[in-house]
Amino acid sequence: MRTFIGRMRWPDYLILAVLVFFFGYIWYTIEGTLNYKWRWELIPGYIIGYNADREAYFANILLQGLAATIRISIYASLLALVFGTALGIGRCSKNLTIRMLARTYLELLRNIPPVVVVFIFFFFLSQQLIDALDLARWSRGIARQEDIWLWEFFFGDMRRFPSIISGVIVLALFESAFVGEIVRAGIQSIPKGQWEAARSIGMNRFQELWYIVLPQAMKKVIPPLANQFISLIKDSSIISLISVQELTYKTVEMVASSRMIFEAWITTAGFYFVICFGLSQLFSRLERRREGQG
Amino acid sequence: MNRHPIIEVRNLDKFYGTFQALKDISITVHQGERVVICGPSGSGKSTLIRCFNALETHSSGSLTVDGVDVFEGSKEIRRLRQEVGMVFQQFNLFPHLNVLENLMIGPIKVRKISRAQAERTARKYLDRVHIPEQAEKYPAQLSGGQQQRVAIARSLCMETRIMLFDEPTSALDPEMINEVLDVMVELADTGMTMVVVTHEMGFARKVADTMVFMEDGRIVEVAPPDMFFTAPASERCRMFLSQILEH
Numbered sequence: 001m002r003t004f005i006g007r008m009r010w011p012d013y014l015i016l017a018v019l020v021f022f023f024g025y026i027w028y029t030i031e032g033t034l035n036y037k038w039r040w041e042l043i044p045g046y047i048i049g050y051n052a053d054r055e056a057y058f059a060n061i062l063l064q065g066l067a068a069t070i071r072i073s074i075y076a077s078l079l080a081l082v083f084g085t086a087l088g089i090g091r092c093s094k095n096l097t098i099r100m101l102a103r104t105y106l107e108l109l110r111n112i113p114p115v116v117v118v119f120i121f122f123f124f125l126s127q128q129l130i131d132a133l134d135l136a137r138w139s140r141g142i143a144r145q146e147d148i149w150l151w152e153f154f155f156g157d158m159r160r161f162p163s164i165i166s167g168v169i170v171l172a173l174f175e176s177a178f179v180g181e182i183v184r185a186g187i188q189s190i191p192k193g194q195w196e197a198a199r200s201i202g203m204n205r206f207q208e209l210w211y212i213v214l215p216q217a218m219k220k221v222i223p224p225l226a227n228q229f230i231s232l233i234k235d236s237s238i239i240s241l242i243s244v245q246e247l248t249y250k251t252v253e254m255v256a257s258s259r260m261i262f263e264a265w266i267t268t269a270g271f272y273f274v275i276c277f278g279l280s281q282l283f284s285r286l287e288r289r290r291e292g293q294g
Numbered sequence: 295m296n297r298h299p300i301i302e303v304r305n306l307d308k309f310y311g312t313f314q315a316l317k318d319i320s321i322t323v324h325q326g327e328r329v330v331i332c333g334p335s336g337s338g339k340s341t342l343i344r345c346f347n348a349l350e351t352h353s354s355g356s357l358t359v360d361g362v363d364v365f366e367g368s369k370e371i372r373r374l375r376q377e378v379g380m381v382f383q384q385f386n387l388f389p390h391l392n393v394l395e396n397l398m399i400g401p402i403k404v405r406k407i408s409r410a411q412a413e414r415t416a417r418k419y420l421d422r423v424h425i426p427e428q429a430e431k432y433p434a435q436l437s438g439g440q441q442q443r444v445a446i447a448r449s450l451c452m453e454t455r456i457m458l459f460d461e462p463t464s465a466l467d468p469e470m471i472n473e474v475l476d477v478m479v480e481l482a483d484t485g486m487t488m489v490v491v492t493h494e495m496g497f498a499r500k501v502a503d504t505m506v507f508m509e510d511g512r513i514v515e516v517a518p519p520d521m522f523f524t525a526p527a528s529e530r531c532r533m534f535l536s537q538i539l540e541h
Contacts, residue, residue, distance in 0.1 A: 197386035197445075200347055201400035201452055202376035211403055215390050 036262065043263050046254060062264075065250030066271055068156050072167050072246055073233045079172035080232065081225070084179025085218075089209065091184040102180065109177035114238055121173050122242040126166035135162045160245055167236075167244030175232050182224045186217035226283040230276050237272075247271060297324040300456060300487055301346060306355035308341055308511075315341045316352070317511040323504075325455075328488045330498040330519075333508035334534060339491040342508070343458045346489065347378040360455060376404060379449025383461040385441040387433040393420070393444050394429045397451045405452065412451070419447040423477050439470030443477050450481075457481065459490040493538055499523060507531045 030036050049060035059067065090102035109117060130136065139161035142151055148158060155161050190213045198208040240249035251268040255261050301323035308316035316338045323329050331339045344350040346359055351366040360377050362370045388396050397416035401407040407415075420426045423443035425436075433441055442462055449457060459478070463471045475497045482488055482501040492498065498505060498519060505522035507515040507530075515522070515531045526532045 191384075191386075193382060193384050193386035194388065196349055197380075197382065197388070200349060200375055200378075200380035201448065202372050202404040203400070204372060207403055211399060212388055216388075219390065 030262070038263065039260055040263055042258070042260065043267055046258070046264075047267075061250050061254050062247070062267065062271070064156070065245065065247035065268075068164065068245055068250075069233070069236055069247040070275075071154070071156065072164060072171065072239070072244065073229075073236050075168045076171035076175065076236070077229050077232050079168060080175040080179050083172060083176035085183050085214075087176055087180030088183025088187060089214075091180060092187045094205070106177045106180060109174065114174060114235065115241060117174055118170050118238050118241060121170040122166060125173070126169040129169065130162045130166055135165060157245075163242075163244050166242065167239040167246065170242065171232065171236055171239055175228065175235065178228055178231070179225065182221050182228060183217065185224075186221035187213060189220060190216050223283070223287050226287075227280070230279050230283075233276055233279075234272065297326055299323065300325045300327075300360055301489070302356075302358040303345075304356045306342075306345065306352045306357055308338075308345065308350065309353045315511055316345070319355070319513055321506065321513060321516065323487065323489060325487055326485050327503045328482050328501050329490070329504045329506060330502040331489065331491045331506045331508060332493060332495075332498070332534070333514075337508040338511040339508050340460050343460055343489055343491055344380075346456075346458055347375050347380055349380070376400075376452050377455045379446075379452060379454035379457045381442070381445050381449060381457065381459045381462045383464050385433070385438070385445045385465070387441055387445055387448070389433050392430055392432050393425075393436070396433070396444060397448050400448065400452050415451050415453075416447070419450045420444075422450065422480070423447045424473075437470060438466045439473045442466065442470075442474045446474075446477055446481070454486075456487045456489070459488065459492065461491050461493075463492065463494055495523070495535075495539060507534065509534075 043062075046060050047062045049058050050056075051058055087102050087105065090098045091106070093099050093102070112120075139158050142148060142161070143158035151158055155164055187209075194212055194216065195208050198212040203211070236246060237248035240246060240252065243249065245253075247268055251264050255264045258264070299322045301321075303319050303321045306316055306319040307314065319338075319342060321329075331342065333339050341350055345352050345357060345364075348364050348368075348371045352364075357364040359374055362368070362374045364371065364374065388399070391399060394413065394416055397419065398409070398412040401412040401415060402409060417426065417429065420429055423446055425440055425443055428436060428440060428444070433444070436444065446457075446462075462478070463474050466474065471494070475494060478488070478490070478497065479501055488501075490497075490502075502519045505515075505517055505519050506513055507522070507526070507528070509530055515526060515528050517527070522531075523535065526535060
């Protein structure tokens, strides 16, 4: 910190002054013109609420949303890893049809806005899947049972289970295109000699891929995959549009009922930032350590 | 020589697009025979031996290896590759597996041999290439010469009947060439059928039964080494030899 201040020159002070002025002006507008009443003190109550009757704390709307976002992100990224790996392998296939199908999927997802993709996946795929499997009735059945803490730990409110599942599927399908490209790049970065060496000890194409090329490729693409995971957490806010009750959706809900527009959105932004920035710091530290090991 | 032919090539051509890499190649390698192929770079030596285990597919002509008729799409090729070992210029060890696993993965996954059996075989061949103490190391921790010896052992672990060497010492530092050549000489002494693409003429003199000189996609000369080195029939071969033996 000391060295940072020590290295400041007059342009730095000028830039800072302009910024302070700019944000000060916005602040002044909100305070003066809008006559907005800040109620930051209420925010903690929306994170962890206190139930006076039962004399117990409970996870309130924002924390519920955060938990849902974390769950959905983890499940969706696992699913996206599976889909995406299959897609990446498909992109490197010797079979023209498989290669074209994988390419088509990728280009469609790349060239359609995410929001539109999410709606299409939701109405055409995950909704049909949930109806076909009768998931809604099944999860209501579980919700009525007692002692379902394990279910709730993994999926939150069981009555909302179908919505979580469709959120996970939609997000996974969406992200799998990008994971697929990462995996493809990884596979193609493995020298041809590796395939040839595997082939010359009698391996078939699948064995070459599975035992020799893919393990090396996946190890190489861990850093970009980790970044994609962070992107996925951010992208997960899109599925609030299909009424999945994650952090963004819950914030909209909270704003509607409490009218604490600024506090709620700033808090939510803070949650996303802390998680994503924290993970990116963690990943880069892990990567440095991995490189240190050689 | 009362040995039966194990590799038979008849009028083989190989095209890359319009470029003809191999022109009307005919050659027979007998069981237990040691053939050394030499020639200037770009003469098609590597392409030819890569055809022998179908890493390259020839365009026309016939190729029979160990009784298997090799052609594109043949179902027999995978079985054939288990009998034919290949050692590459760049070693091509599997960097994510340690030495022992490099040697065991073929026998276990392809030949479906038990782990214990595969490990016994692997250790036997590591002894054979004189690096039993490196079994637990990863390829990146080994010198080039050691890596190439592991690569030879990896092929041997498949209990191959034919060994192909594609410039096995060209990527090595000079001081490591001999440790690899020594292993190859010992292998030759066991009666293994070997086809070696190399410029190491000392090695060729010591082990070769037959010398083959290639240029421009053609076989120019086939001769036993004593004749090949003392009285090559063709002018081009004489020139090539004087270039690489001079100094």
